[in-house]
Amino acid sequence: MAARKRTTAPTADTVSIHDACLRYMTTEQSLRLALSHVRPDDFDTVKAVSEADLEAIASHFQPQLPETSPQQTSEPAPEQSQNALSLPQQQQHLTSATQSPIPNAQLTLIDQLARQASEEIAAVDAIAQVKNQLILNNLAVRDAELAEGINQHWQHQKQGYLGAIRDLAGLAQQKPEITPDETDLTQEIEGIITELGKKLIV
CATH class of the missing domain: 1.20.5 (Single alpha-helices involved in coiled-coils or other helix-helix interfaces)
Known part of the structure; x- marks a missing residue:
């Protein structure tokens, strides 16, 4: 059965991974890679490490000084100085790159x-x-x-x-025309009597 990985949390006697990265001015990936040599079981999940573990991996982050003659010991090589200075700059650039977004x-x-x-x-x-x-x-x-x-x-x-x-309006009746009376009744009576008188024998 596979061994269970430990995920040690920071305590008073340990240093968090973040603080360890700041101490050695390196990235978390590089720090965990170095821890794989001393903590192969939980180097990728551990949250804090002891001072002993940090001392054991310190050599991975210390620049190697070349062997020089006594006359050259007082003046470091330009390339070495540049490398020593470039590590904080790289760490600062990496921190800025990870925080700026x-x-x-x-x-x-x-x-x-x-x-x-x-x-x-x-x-x-x-x-x-x-x-x-x-x-x-x-x-x-x-x-x-x-x-x-x-x-x-x-x-x-x-x-x-x-x-x-x-x-x-349709119920209204039309006024009939009046027939004119042209007969003179008195004159007609007198005429009839006159004619009658002529016919009578007295």
Whole structure:
């Protein structure tokens, strides 16, 4: 059965992996690679190491000085000095490279959330405006429908009134023509008596 890996947490007698990296000015990957020589079971998961472990791997991070003559011991080789100085610079550059995206990512996330909130507010406002327009439109259509209904009812009622008026007018009788009376009754009577008198024998 495979041995269970230890994940030692930092204590008062141990040093965290982060602090150990700062002490040797190296990356966590390089530090764990060096720990693999002294802690092969948990070098990749351990969270803190003892001072003894750090002393055991210290040689992995100390620059090797070349053998020089007595006259040259006072002046370090330019390449060695450059290498010694480049390690902190590399560590600083690595730290900056690993930390710099975090604020940018946070700013991008904040900008994205702000833009999303702004667009959501605009969308909700647009929905409210459309609803208001639909309400006003429905009211206008309803008013027009009521007005047209009243108009149609009046048109029908008006035709009924006109029909009733026409029917009543049709009941009116035409005045007959008066035959003129051209006979003079008195004159006719006298004429008849005169004729009668002529026929009588007295």
